[in-house]
Amino acid sequence: xxxxxxxxxxxxxxxxxxxxxxxxxxxxxxxxxxxxxxxxxxxxxxxxxxxxxxxxxxxxxxxxxxxxxxxxxxxxxxxxxxxxxxxxxxxxxxxxxxxxxxxxxxxxxxxxxxxxxxxxxxxxxxxxxxxxxx
Numbered sequence: 001x002x003x004x005x006x007x008x009x010x011x012x013x014x015x016x017x018x019x020x021x022x023x024x025x026x027x028x029x030x031x032x033x034x035x036x037x038x039x040x041x042x043x044x045x046x047x048x049x050x051x052x053x054x055x056x057x058x059x060x061x062x063x064x065x066x067x068x069x070x071x072x073x074x075x076x077x078x079x080x081x082x083x084x085x086x087x088x089x090x091x092x093x094x095x096x097x098x099x100x101x102x103x104x105x106x107x108x109x110x111x112x113x114x115x116x117x118x119x120x121x122x123x124x125x126x127x128x129x130x131x132x133x134x
Contacts, residue, residue, distance in 0.1 A: 045091065048092075050089045050096060051096055053095065060129075067130045070132075071114075075106055078104055078105060078117050079104050080101070080133030081132055081133055083129070083130050083131075084097055084098075084099050084129040084131075085126040085127045086098075086126045100116075100120065100122060102117065102120065105117045
């Protein structure tokens with residue numbers, strides 16, 4: 001006679017106090033846990049590339065000054081512009097160059113920023129290029 005012959009054919013026990021667990025919930029108990037929570041995000045962040053800030057040369061500065069003079073002379077018309085500017089990265093060294101489009105409002109000399117009609121501001125030091133729109 002075997003060690004468990006007396007209980008091998010008994011019916012499966014069902015609790016009177018707890019509901020029957022679904023197969024999905026039961027399987028979830030045995031699924032692998034994430035021992036390295038955040039590891040994938042950290043790897044992705046480390047692999048994300050940023051650019052360095054590039055100082056513009058004297059010729060580019062002269063072109064920007066000329067464009068800003070034109071914009072100030074025509075600010076009542078709120079000309080459409082596209083500004084390529086550097087935005088520092090919040091998490092790591094460097095950043096990226098972003099293009100912002102909108103209607104020019106004014107040059108704020110006290111804060112050294114250009115101001116769009118919607119209130120957005122871009123620091124002059126961060127500007128690489130300004131193009132006039134149509």
